[in-house]
Amino acid sequence: MSEFSLIYQHFQHCTRNNPLTQVGIGDDCAISSMPSDCELVSCIDTLVAGRHFPLSTSAYAIGYKSVAVNLSDLAAMGATPYAILLGISLPAKLAQDDWLKPFAQGIADICNRFDVELIGGDTTQSNTLTISVTALGFVPTGQAITRGGAKVGDIICVSGEIGSASFALQQILNAEKSEQHDIALQQIALQPTLDLPVAQVELGQKLRGFAHSMIDISDGLGQDLGHILTASQVGAVVDLASIPTHPRLQALPNTEKWQHQLNGGDDYQLCFTMSEQNFVKFNQQFSDKIFAIGKIVTENGLRLTYNNQPIEFSITGYQHF
Ligand SMILES: Nc1ncnc2c1ncn2[C@@H]1O[C@H](COP(=O)(O)OP(=O)(O)O)[C@@H](O)[C@H]1O
Ligand SMILES: Cc1ncc(C[n+]2csc(CCOP(=O)(O)OP(=O)(O)O)c2C)c(N)n1
Ligand SMILES: [Mg+2]
CATH class of the missing domain: 3.90.650.10 (PurM-like C-terminal domain)
Structure with a gap:
């Protein structure tokens, strides 16, 4: 399967369109509008096979968890998730429908549950399966919850x-x-x-x-x-x-x-x-x-x-x- 048919078949339409997205998968960059009175909240977490998940983990769970850990970071700031970008480094033997279909389904299920759109990414071949997800969200200006605000008596x-x-x-x-x-x-x-x-x-x-x-x-x-x-x-x-x-x-x-x-x-x-x-x-x-x-x-x-x-x-x- 070619890199591009893999992207178009499995990822281009796997999540629902968010009205903030002006340009999604298919161009050099995605383009998004900012909601008014909000700040952008962004994070990235990488998952490496055998280090972040056991080698026996299902393709569905790998897709699901790669997104969940990033939405969890947005949640920890009090943010509303908006979109993700998906970096995949994939062994050649996994670049086939049997693996990609459940993997993309795992991504789609958690994204659609929280109205998150997959707006872009990158796909390469690698001996070690590695998934890197960037997540974007918004928080009303000044209202994000950081690690630094704990007060004595809390x-x-x-x-x-x-x-x-x-x-x-x-x-x-x-x-x-x-x-x-x-x-x-x-x-x-x-x-x-x-x-x-x-x-x-x-x-x-x-x-x-x-x-x-x-x-x-x-x-x-x-x-x-x-x-x-x-x-x-x-x-x-x-x-x-x-x-x-x-x-x-x-x-x-x-x-x-x-x-x-x-x-x-x-x-x-x-x-x-x-x-x-x-x-x-x-x-x-x-x-x-x-x-x-x-x-x-x-x-x-x-x-x-x-x-x-x-x-x-x-x-x-x-x-x-
Ligand atoms: N390679 C890197 N380059 C720049 N910043 C990084 C890098 N790795 C981690 N960070 C930053 O360091 C901080 C702590 O990271 P991490 O422990 O991974 O947080 P979390 O557990 O929330 O994912 C975060 O602000 C993260 O963005
Ligand atoms: C095969 C396997 N070994 C060990 C673990 C345990 N483990 C791996 S990474 C990790 C911590 C979270 O990963 P990290 O990259 O530190 O994420 P972050 O703190 O940046 O969100 C844990 C508990 C696992 N999930 N799977
Ligand atoms: Mg991290």
Whole structure:
């Protein structure tokens, strides 16, 4: 299949047109109008086969997740997503309909769910499958939620269960090593949390005007909350028993569970801080579940407690190098 027929067949019309787009796929650049009174919010995340997703991951999930992790970054700023650009470096053996069709379907499903248009990209051949997605969104001027706004006294919240994706990944990596890996790979608990993360786009927007700081959890709650603390020059106390946890994880020994939750990553939940007053107001105004897990304090660093006892736990987070 030629590079151009691949693009036209699988990507040119896979998402719905957004009225802001003046020129989409097919020219040297896309051209978009800016909505009035808004700021542009942009990010890029790259996914490399065997590093960001197991080699056994389906083409559909690879497409879906490549977009979801970027929409999660936009969500973490309180932005409304608008469009993506898709860079694909593809081994020659995958440049065929059997792989491209479900891959493009994964991209299309998550884009169409959030009214995001695929407006351009780039396609090359490479020995290692690598997907790089740039996402663009908008936020009303001055209202983006950054990592740097946490205030002493704020409640620290997360948007949902933490650690499930890391638990699923551990089972998959073990199964890939086993002799009967085809059978083992059919029995992974919580696999959708790893493969098809739910970008918290609507919640992120609702938190504008409520949250003082926000980040999405990609590298592990410990490290990512640490980014808020550093940027805001504050500290935190987190109660490990308050972290929302799936029953399958709850059944693990504490240290294994906390390893998945604090250092695992791949959660793509939001972690944010807000005043106690705003916490009460948010819960009165919206039915979205948000979970208080700790407090922002003056003393720098992250302190962990469990049943009111201090806990020592090494925060490593996901490290590329
Ligand atoms: N190669 C790079 N060139 C320029 N900026 C980069 C590069 N890699 C990462 N960044 C920037 O560094 C910051 C932290 O990146 P990262 O840890 O990847 O954030 P996230 O977890 O939100 O994806 C972001 O502002 C990102 O844009
Ligand atoms: C095969 C495989 N190994 C390990 C992981 C775990 N993992 C890889 S990258 C990563 C962190 C997120 O990736 P990164 O490139 O740091 O994204 P960013 O923080 O920039 O959003 C995690 C938890 C995985 N998902 N798949
Ligand atoms: Mg990144």
